Amino acid sequence: MYVGIGSKNPVKVKAVEEVIDDGKAVSLNVPSGVSEQPFSDEETRLGAINRAKAVVERGKVEIGIGLEGGVEEIDGQFFVCNWGAIADKNGTVHQAGGARFPLPDVIGEKLRKGEELGPIMSEYARIKEVNKKEGAIGIFTDGALDRKEMYVHIVKILIGQFKYYSKVKA
Numbered sequence: 001m002y003v004g005i006g007s008k009n010p011v012k013v014k015a016v017e018e019v020i021d022d023g024k025a026v027s028l029n030v031p032s033g034v035s036e037q038p039f040s041d042e043e044t045r046l047g048a049i050n051r052a053k054a055v056v057e058r059g060k061v062e063i064g065i066g067l068e069g070g071v072e073e074i075d076g077q078f079f080v081c082n083w084g085a086i087a088d089k090n091g092t093v094h095q096a097g098g099a100r101f102p103l104p105d106v107i108g109e110k111l112r113k114g115e116e117l118g119p120i121m122s123e124y125a126r127i128k129e130v131n132k133k134e135g136a137i138g139i140f141t142d143g144a145l146d147r148k149e150m151y152v153h154i155v156k157i158l159i160g161q162f163k164y165y166s167k168v169k170a
């Protein structure tokens with residue numbers, strides 16, 4: 001299966017490569033169509049869908065995957081949320097949500113001021129481009145789960161659905 005991923009972020013590309021059968025993904029920089037820092041579950045989900053569709057529209061691959069990270073405020077506390085989507089040339093789209101976990105208030109205050117989570121996290125963890133490494137989930141779980149592994153779960157749910165529903169339709 002030749003798959004495109006709508007991001008050049010190595011954690012997202014590696015997550016797709018780890019799950020797909022032939023292990024080679026094409027990475028494409030495509031617009032998410034939402035803010036650089038999505039601020040709700042809905043916006044994050046839409047970003048993932050837009051990326052997946054944009055990959056397929058480029059015409060290089062039959063199947064596109066979009067992965068998007070965002071934040072969602074629940075009861076005054078910010079949570080990181082994660083969404084993924086898979087799209088094919090026939091217009092089929094499947095979606096999956098990933099892990100959620102709360103962010104400390106000191107980070108929430110910066111998000112409210114309009115800063116992006118990526119730079120906030122790098123400053124907080126004192127790790128350059130932490131969004132391309134273990135990510136916020138790696139920091140706040142003391143390394144129990146990193147951002148790539150978190151996306152691996154989403155990609156498995158996406159590809160799994162794609163295979164299941166293709167069989168059912170056949």
Ligand SMILES: O=P(O)(O)OP(=O)(O)OP(=O)(O)OC[C@H]1O[C@@H](n2cnc3c(O)ncnc32)[C@H](O)[C@@H]1O
Pocket residue numbers: 006007008009012036037038067068069070080116117118119121130131132134135136137147
């Ligand atoms: O190149 P792309 O694919 O856009 O990769 P990205 O790291 O910017 O990831 P997203 O656009 O999906 O995430 C939106 C913002 O939230 C940040 N973010 C999301 N999850 C994060 C995490 O686990 N650790 C650090 N930053 C994160 C990210 O860096 C962006 O500033």
Ligand SMILES: [Mg+2]
Pocket residue numbers: 036
């Ligand atoms: Mg981004």
